[in-house]
Amino acid sequence: MIAIVGGGIAGLAAARRLRANDREVTVYEADGADALGGLARTYPTAGDDVEQFYHHLSKSEETIVELAAELGLGDRLEWLVGRNAYYVDGVVHPLDTPWQILAYPHMSLYDKFRLGMLTMEVDVRGGVPSFDTYDDLADFEDVPIEEFLVEHTTRGVYESFFEPLLDAKFGSRTDDVSAAWLLGRIKFRGERDLLRGEILGYFDGGFAPLIDALVDDVGRDHIETGARVTDLDTEDGTVSAVTVEQDGETRTEAVDGAVVATMPNVLEELTGYACDIDFQGAVCAVVTMDEPLTDTYWLNVAHDAPFGALIEHTNFVPPERYGGDHLLYVASYVQSPDEWLREASDAEVRRRWLDHIAEMFPGFDRDAVSQFRVARAPRAAPVYERGYLDMVVPYDLGSEVAEGLYYAGMASRAQYPERSLNGGVVAGYECADRVLAGRD
Numbered sequence: 283m284i285a286i287v288g289g290g291i292a293g294l295a296a297a298r299r300l301r302a303n304d305r306e307v308t309v310y311e312a313d314g315a316d317a318l319g320g321l322a323r324t325y326p327t328a329g330d331d332v333e334q335f336y337h338h339l340s341k342s343e344e345t346i347v348e349l350a351a352e353l354g355l356g357d358r359l360e361w362l363v364g365r366n367a368y369y370v371d372g373v374v375h376p377l378d379t380p381w382q383i384l385a386y387p388h389m390s391l392y393d394k395f396r397l398g399m400l401t402m403e404v405d406v407r408g409g410v411p412s413f414d415t416y417d418d419l420a421d422f423e424d425v426p427i428e429e430f431l432v433e434h435t436t437r438g439v440y441e442s443f444f445e446p447l448l449d450a451k452f453g454s455r456t457d458d459v460s461a462a463w464l465l466g467r468i469k470f471r472g473e474r475d476l477l478r479g480e481i482l483g484y485f486d487g488g489f490a491p492l493i494d495a496l497v498d499d500v501g502r503d504h505i506e507t508g509a510r511v512t513d514l515d516t517e518d519g520t521v522s523a524v525t526v527e528q529d530g531e532t533r534t535e536a537v538d539g540a541v542v543a544t545m546p547n548v549l550e551e552l553t554g555y556a557c558d559i560d561f562q563g564a565v566c567a568v569v570t571m572d573e574p575l576t577d578t579y580w581l582n583v584a585h586d587a588p589f590g591a592l593i594e595h596t597n598f599v600p601p602e603r604y605g606g607d608h609l610l611y612v613a614s615y616v617q618s619p620d621e622w623l624r625e626a627s628d629a630e631v632r633r634r635w636l637d638h639i640a641e642m643f644p645g646f647d648r649d650a651v652s653q654f655r656v657a658r659a660p661r662a663a664p665v666y667e668r669g670y671l672d673m674v675v676p677y678d679l680g681s682e683v684a685e686g687l688y689y690a691g692m693a694s695r696a697q698y699p700e701r702s703l704n705g706g707v708v709a710g711y712e713c714a715d716r717v718l719a720g721r722d
Contacts, residue, residue, distance in 0.1 A: 283306045283307065283308060283535070283536070283537050283538060284300055284305055284306065284307045284308075284537065284538060284539045284540065284541065284717060285307075285308055285310060285511065285524045285535065285537045285539070285540040285541070286307055286308065286309040286310065286540075286541050286543060287310055287511045287524075287540060287541065287542045287543060287544055287548065287552070288309075288310075288311065288312075288320070288542065288543035288544035288548070288691070289309050289310075289311030289317065289318045289319070289320070289505060289507065290318075290319060290320025290321065290322075290543060290544070290706060291319055291320055291321075291322055291493070291496070291703050291706040291707060291710070292320075292543040292690040292691065292694075292706035292707070292709045292710040293309055293311075293320075293541065293543030293544075293690065293710065294309065294318070294319070294493075294496045294497065294500055294710070295349070295496070295690075295706065295707040295709075295710030295711055295714075296541045296543060296688075296690055296709075296710035296711070296713050296714045297309050297500045297504065297505075297710075297714075298496060298499055298500050298710075299710065299711050299714035299715070299718075300714045300717060300718070301499075301500055301501065301504065303714075303718050305717065305718070307500070307504055308504055308505075308506060308535070309500065309504060309505040309506065310506050310509040310510070310511050310524070310526060311505065311506065311507045311508075311509060312508070312509065312510040312511075313507065313508070314507050314508055315507045317507070318493060318497055318505070318507065319489070319490075319493035319496075320706070321334075321335050321659060321662065321703075322335075322337060322489045322492075322493055322703055323493075324488060324489065324490045324493075325568060325655055327570070327604045327605065327607060327609070328604055328605025328606070328607055329602070329603045329604040329605045329607075330487050330488050330490075330603045330604060331487075331488050331490040332488055332568060332595065332604065332609055333488060333489055334566065334568065334655075334657035335564065335566045335611075335613075335657060335659065335662070336566065336593045336595065336611045336613065337484075337488075337489055337703065338364065338482040338483060338484050338598070339359075339482065339483030339484070339703070339704070340470055340482060340483070340702075341361075341481060341483070342469065342470050342704075343483070343702060343703070343704035344704070345704050345707050345708050345711070346703055346704040346707045347359060347483070349492075349496070349707055350485070350492055353492065353495040353496060353499060354495065355485065355491060355492055355495060358485045358486040358487060358491065359483055359484075359485055359486075360483065360484055360485070360486060361481050361482070361483050362481070362482060362483070362484055362598060362599070363378075363478045363479050363480070363481060363482075364479060364480045364481075364482040364579040364580055364598050365378055365479050365480075365577070365578050365579045365580070365597065365598075366378055366479060366480060366578065366579065366580045366581075366582070367576070367578040367580070367581050367582070368386070368443075368581075368582050368584055369581055369582065369583045369584060369585075369592075369642065370388055370584045370585075371585075372642070374576060374578060374581065375387075375388075376578065378478065378479030378480070379478070379479065383398070388442045388443075389438055389439065389442050389443060390438060392436065393435070393436050393438040393439045393442070393443075396434075396435040396436050396439055397435055397439045397443060399411075399435075400434055400435050400439075400468070401468055403415075403416045403465075403468065403469070405434065407433070407434065416465050416468075419462040419465055419466055419699055420462065420671065421462075422460065422461040422462040422465055423460055423462045423668065423669065423670065423671055424460065424668045424669060425460065425461040425462070425668070426457065426459075426460075426461065426668065427444075427448065427456070427459045427460065427461050427463070427464055428440060428445075428456075428457070429461075430461035430464070431444055431461075431464070444464075446582070446583070446584035446585070447582055447584075450582070450583065450587075450590035450591060450614075450615075451590065451615060452562075452615070452617070452665065453615065453617040453618075453621075454617050454618060455560070455562075455617050455665050455667070458665065458667040458668065459665070459666055459667060459668075460666055460667060460668045460669075460670060462666070462670075462699055463666035463670075463699050463700070465699070466698070466699025466700050467699065467700050470699075470700045470702070482598070484598065484599055486603075489703075506526075506528065508528055508529065509526050509527070509528040510526065510527045510528070511524050511525065511526055511552065512525050512526070512527050512532070512552075513525035513552065514540060514552045514553055514687070515534070516684040519684055519685055520684055520685040520686050521537060521538075521539050521540050521684050521685065521686035521687050522536065522537065523535060523536050523537055524537055524540060537686075538686065539686035539687070539688070539717055540686065540687055540688070541688045541689075541690055541710075541713045541714070541717070542687070542688070542689050542690070542691060543689075543690040543691055543706075543709070543710060543713075544691050545561065545661045545691055545692060545693070546559065546675055546689075546691055546692075546693040547661070548691075549675065549689060549691065549693075553679070553683045553684070553687065554683075555675070555679060555682060555683050557673065557675050557693050558673045559664050559665070559670065559673045559674070559693050560664070560665040560667070561660075561661035561662070561663065561664055561665065561692075562615045562616060562617055562661075562662055562663050562664075562665055563615065563616035563617075563624065563658070563659060563660045563661065563662060564613065564614070564615055564616065564658070564659045564662030564663065565613070565614055565616060565623050565631065565656065565657075565658050566611060566612070566613045566614075566656070566657050566658075566659075567611070567612045567613075567631065567632070567635060567654055567655060567656045567657075568595075568609060568610070568611060568653070568654075568655045568657075569609070569610040569611075569612060569636075569651055569653070569654050570607050570608070570609060570651070570652045570653035570654075570655075571607065571608040571609075571610060571650045571651055571652070572607070572608070572650040572652065573608060573647070573650050574594065574596065574597065574601075574608045575592070575594055575608070575610055575639070575643060575646060576592070576594055576597065576643075577597060578594060578597060579593065579594055579595075579597045579598040580593050581593070581594070583642075587638055587642075588614070588622075588623070588634050588635060588638050589612050589613060589614040589635055589638070590613055590614045590615060591611075591613055592610060592611070592612060592639070593610070593611035593613065594608070594609075594610050594611075595609040595610065595611060596608045596609050596610075607652070612635050612639070615662070615663070617665075628654075628656040631656055632654045632656075636648055636651065636654070661692070663692070663701050664692060664693065664697065664701060666698070666699060666700075670698065670699075671698065673693075674693060674694060674695050674698060675689045675691070675693045675694055676689065677689060677690070677694060677695070677709070677712045677713050677716055678713075678716050686720075688713035688716055688717060689713070690706075690709040690710045690712070690713040691709070692705075692706075694709040694712070695709075695712075696708035696709035696712060697709065
């Protein structure tokens, strides 16, 4: 039997592939059944469930699209337009179409040209276009992100466009971030309709049907929730057993191997294998309202707000799917223990965030807010600092720790240069394939 530690999408994907190849598995999820799917877990609404942390797919996420098709959900995946805008000095500036970008007043025409060339992955330094400069992200792994942007675009592009976004994303860690992350994100989020905007994927019914179908495919009798793996035993250098705490009792289960599909701190607690990657926390509120706030899906905020972005889900997916309610994500990353958000109560988060929204939008009616639900993830995403590739955890930890030990968590190679649900599926498959390759 192969033990899968963690019931997020990576653990479920690993279990699915192993089960499809006649391997016996048990998925151990430390939290309750509602935690299955990890960061794709959901809240109920007046209609479809909605994700606790905002979600959509990019066109580059091919593996999870294939998984959905295999699970019979291919016809439920819709490719929709996600409208983007930038809030600067009290004004919402749409930035989807060429003429909207040309009308944006906070960059020069030359700045916009250089920014456009970078987003199309064309290097125009020296006056001769190069179309392969950015092909190998490893070339930029050790390049500071500000240095890269000033050299490959302009100082104006950095200060007027990217710097506020980077500050919202990485805060005090911005100077540590690698240019490879930015280039990877451009490749990851590169699908656009020139006349409408960014094309993003979402399931009719949200991600809950995908997680439910994946759980059913693995088999609910192969998944244990409220089951925390607290120890991992080896015999003659090979994984031999796991210790599980469940319902106040502790037991030991013999295993033929283990896939750890959690954050690397759990891997370290179980095996002593230390990972040097730093992680950001995230706090995300789903605000249920009687009326819309804006007509934009993704609103970046270019000033010192107590949150990083406003993502109005029902400007992307129709509000009719949620009983006519309008759903707004208010989201922020947390970098350090001394930030107010790390220890703030839900009531304090609600007060400060809604106060600031009211400052940004004087017509905002707080009485229109019927729910304000806060979700927290202490390790939501890696900090993609320079030298990141040297710190990723190998899929196969046979030579580092013990034979039969594999890692599919967020510190794996599949989650570089940007973390995603697709990366979780890829990591789970990579580990399962290694288990299967060692079977003979």
